[in-house]
């Protein structure tokens with residue numbers, strides 16, 4: 475988190491992590507479509523960039539909340555095994571993580587491997603997943619089977635983090651995941667930095683401002699996550 479008191483500017487970094495092809499880039503594309511055009515900057519993705527050194531996607535969203543300027547910087551990591559050093563670098567100074575798991579039964583093992591890979595890469599950056607706001611999105615719900623649904627239910631019951639289901643390619647569940655992460659992140663940095671006091675902005679007001687950035691935002695209860703983590 476960067477908080478520039480003089481400029482009243484808050485910058486938060488969100489990383490979408492997960493195995494290759496789980497739908498991280500698709501999440502950012504779908505979200506981009508739902509952000510009010512005046513507030514979104516360029517979405518840069520590897521698929522469209524000619525520059526081969528660009529190994530991640532990035533989507534900045536800039537808006538005002540009260541008299542505060544908020545910059546949300548969303549990143550994805552490349553999933554391929556060979557890009558681990560890039561994943562590690564993208565994770566530096568991250569404020570929050572959306573782990574995009576693939577609901578296809580054949581991807582069970584890979585989801586787990588990439589979760590462990592993320593934990594390890596966080597550790598080398600001096601970060602711990604337990605201390606970071608994070609949500610899990612089970613994407614490709616259209617390709618899930620009974621065993622995937624059971625795994626998702628189990629994870630929900632364990633209650634370590636908010637769990638969302640999505641079909642990112644149809645734009646389903648994408649905004650809910652994002653808002654869940656925003657909410658959790660604000661709660662966390664408020665607790666650590668007393669942000670609400672410093673900004674004169676409550677968590678509810680903050681999430682309302684973020685919802686205002688979106689076209690056709692979901693109802694609050696759908697976007698909600700657990701109240702405190």
Ligand SMILES: Nc1nc2c(ncn2[C@@H]2O[C@H](COP(=O)(O)OP(=O)(O)O)[C@@H](O)[C@H]2O)c(=O)[nH]1
Pocket residue numbers: 492493494495496497498499500501550553613614615616617640641642643644
């Ligand atoms: N069936 C299905 N396909 C999806 C879904 N989300 C993404 N995809 C497809 O999965 C492939 C990989 O998606 P992409 O976003 O590039 O994955 P990334 O490697 O995690 O960035 C693409 O062909 C997407 O169209 C989904 O919810 N359902």
Ligand SMILES: [Mg+2]
Pocket residue numbers: 498499500550551552
């Ligand atoms: Mg991608």
